[in-house]
Amino acid sequence: MKLDILTKQVVNLTRGVGxxxxxxxxxxxxxxxxxxxxxxxxxxxxxxxxxxxVQELNKMLPEAGFIAEEDQTLQKAGRFNWIVDPLDxxxxxxxxxxxxxxxxxxxxGDEIILGVVYEINLEEAFxxxxxxxxxLNGREISVSKxxxxxxxxxxTGFPYYDYSLLDAYLELFKDLMKTSHGVRRLGSAAVDLAxxxxxxxxxxxxxxxxxxxxxxxxxxVKQAGGLVTGFKGKNDFLFGKTIVASNNSxxxxxxxxxxxxx
Numbered sequence: 566m567k568l569d570i571l572t573k574q575v576v577n578l579t580r581g582v583g584x585x586x587x588x589x590x591x592x593x594x595x596x597x598x599x600x601x602x603x604x605x606x607x608x609x610x611x612x613x614x615x616x617x618x619v620q621e622l623n624k625m626l627p628e629a630g631f632i633a634e635e636d637q638t639l640q641k642a643g644r645f646n647w648i649v650d651p652l653d654x655x656x657x658x659x660x661x662x663x664x665x666x667x668x669x670x671x672x673x674g675d676e677i678i679l680g681v682v683y684e685i686n687l688e689e690a691f692x693x694x695x696x697x698x699x700x701l702n703g704r705e706i707s708v709s710k711x712x713x714x715x716x717x718x719x720x721t722g723f724p725y726y727d728y729s730l731l732d733a734y735l736e737l738f739k740d741l742m743k744t745s746h747g748v749r750r751l752g753s754a755a756v757d758l759a760x761x762x763x764x765x766x767x768x769x770x771x772x773x774x775x776x777x778x779x780x781x782x783x784x785x786v787k788q789a790g791g792l793v794t795g796f797k798g799k800n801d802f803l804f805g806k807t808i809v810a811s812n813n814s815x816x817x818x819x820x821x822x823x824x825x826x827x
Contacts, residue, residue, distance in 0.1 A: 654753035670780035680784030758782025
């Protein structure tokens, strides 16, 4: 398997499906929205985009299984599995906020070996494969060199269904507002991670996420020279529901601060 060639095929696929999503955004209305959980939405756009992605990914690597957000009937395979989010930032999409993405990763056992995050509105493809550098539209990227939290711009996501850690989250949020360049919330974890990889953000953290939210972006961050862990500093971010991704330099400083509250 040539991961570089396969990755570029996936990039081209996301660009094609991204055009479909862009076209549908022009005629999308509230009647097209379905509720699948508390503050958790889906539409025919998510479902159709996922079918398009799955069909083509299956052709690229027939032996691979799937972990996908919308179609829970798709089967995992023994070794290779695609992890697919056809529209990360659905809430942004249904409200007409122009920031949402396609996120696709490939795992070999428990290891992520390929990742593509395509931000549809700016037509920015962030991608990487195991053993290679990270790229943005063909240009090599790397994480920032900020030495401490005080000089860093941080990204996060707001809890929308699991409020069990909300008090701790808000206390940490208040702390970071006072001790960093600021805290941002885009509404797409995949894009947040991609921006860390590109050095636009210095760190991203969130809890309550799923594998399809973080798998692709996490690999891009790692191949861009960054560090990705769960809240306890362990390599359990993929299925552990918590994630911290940084430029590496500020990771331990942030974990120390985070664990004062969590």
